[in-house]
Amino acid sequence: MIITVTLNAAIDKTLAVPNFRLGRRHRSVEQTSMAGGKGVNVARALKSLGQPVIATGVAGGPTGTRLVEQLTEEAILNDFVRIREESRTSTAVVDPTSGEQTEINERGPAVSEGELELFVDKLSYLAKGAAVCVFSGSLPRGVEPGLYARLIEDMRRLGVTTVIDSEGEALRLAMRGEPTVVTPNEREAEELVGHEFAEEEDRLVATREMLELGAREAVMTLPTGCVALVGDGETRLHRVTLEPLETPVSAVGSGDAFLAGYVSARYAGESPEDCLRFGVACGAESTQHFGAGVLDPRRVERLLPDVELEVLAEPVLGPRG
Ligand SMILES: Nc1ncnc2c1ncn2[C@@H]1O[C@H](COP(=O)(O)OP(=O)(O)OP(=O)(O)O)[C@@H](O)[C@H]1O
Ligand SMILES: [Mg+2]
Numbered sequence: 001m002i003i004t005v006t007l008n009a010a011i012d013k014t015l016a017v018p019n020f021r022l023g024r025r026h027r028s029v030e031q032t033s034m035a036g037g038k039g040v041n042v043a044r045a046l047k048s049l050g051q052p053v054i055a056t057g058v059a060g061g062p063t064g065t066r067l068v069e070q071l072t073e074e075a076i077l078n079d080f081v082r083i084r085e086e087s088r089t090s091t092a093v094v095d096p097t098s099g100e101q102t103e104i105n106e107r108g109p110a111v112s113e114g115e116l117e118l119f120v121d122k123l124s125y126l127a128k129g130a131a132v133c134v135f136s137g138s139l140p141r142g143v144e145p146g147l148y149a150r151l152i153e154d155m156r157r158l159g160v161t162t163v164i165d166s167e168g169e170a171l172r173l174a175m176r177g178e179p180t181v182v183t184p185n186e187r188e189a190e191e192l193v194g195h196e197f198a199e200e201e202d203r204l205v206a207t208r209e210m211l212e213l214g215a216r217e218a219v220m221t222l223p224t225g226c227v228a229l230v231g232d233g234e235t236r237l238h239r240v241t242l243e244p245l246e247t248p249v250s251a252v253g254s255g256d257a258f259l260a261g262y263v264s265a266r267y268a269g270e271s272p273e274d275c276l277r278f279g280v281a282c283g284a285e286s287t288q289h290f291g292a293g294v295l296d297p298r299r300v301e302r303l304l305p306d307v308e309l310e311v312l313a314e315p316v317l318g319p320r321g
Helices: 038-048 061-073 113-127 147-157 168-177 186-193 200-212 254-267 272-286 297-306
Strands: 002-006 010-016 030-036 053-060 078-083 088-094 101-105 132-136 161-165 217-222 225-230 236-241 308-312
Touching: 002 038, 002 113, 010 061, 030 038, 030 061, 038 053, 038 061, 038 132, 038 254, 053 061, 053 113, 061 078, 078 113, 113 147, 132 147, 132 254, 147 161, 147 168, 161 168, 161 254, 168 186, 186 200, 186 217, 200 217, 200 225, 200 236, 217 254, 217 272, 225 272, 236 272, 254 272, 272 297, 272 308
Parallel strands: 002 053, 002 132, 010 088, 053 078, 132 161
Antiparallel strands: 010 030, 088 101, 217 225, 225 236, 236 308
């Protein structure tokens, strides 16, 4: 079983608005509303890839009820702790004429200490039947910023592989828990290692820097694929690329689809290289769909032969590293 943890689950509303401009009134030409939050998107994609997955986290109020109902309607196994405050709604506006997307995320609910302890207990219980646990997204208000590190340590003690996809302080502190894999996008990685990437070499060096911060393996997603320092025991540096697909419908959640693909292949015991290839194909395929974590496994297979993978020599850490 694979567990996905979403502590800031939401109802994700996506609106297609042609020629979207600030300060104007618009009509949407298409709209969807589905259970969301990063870990929920990962669970949706894992399910369509045929993997056994259970989505957990916290959910509250009428929005939380809807969220759980929608997951159940999609036949995504779920076990959320109910909280007092209302779960949030996140809105994404996608402009089909430019391909640009604008996201507005509501401030999420605060979670009390008691509610959090219920969640911690639930996760330990679920972990007994799990091989992998994916922690995705931001932390809710009211919880200690070091929560991910604590949960990652708990999972590690139970022999569960941990994957962390978060940002800011939550991610920085999570590294102290020594996650198996960290999977930021480029901006999140810059923030994590503490400097901007001016050239390709900086990205490559950053993968090593992420290992020095505590992760055992590091994958940085890019709009063109990923760079990754991964491997069992001995890590190797990889660059994986796929020509960006023409006419993406929506890139919202492509990182979550990447993660689902990567974890799915890893759960199936594929090589580190095949896990990366499959992740990149899933991330790309998901851009052809409206809705985060939605992908078509048959089309993923068709994209796979076009994914290029190079094994690179690790650059020597410069004075900055
Ligand atoms: N236009 C595109 N065409 C093909 N692949 C894409 C495109 N945009 C993104 N991808 C793929 O999706 C994956 C994730 O990309 P990215 O780094 O943008 O994730 P992200 O910023 O974490 O996204 P999110 O957090 O919204 O899920 C990458 O592997 C990338 O190759
Ligand atoms: Mg992401």
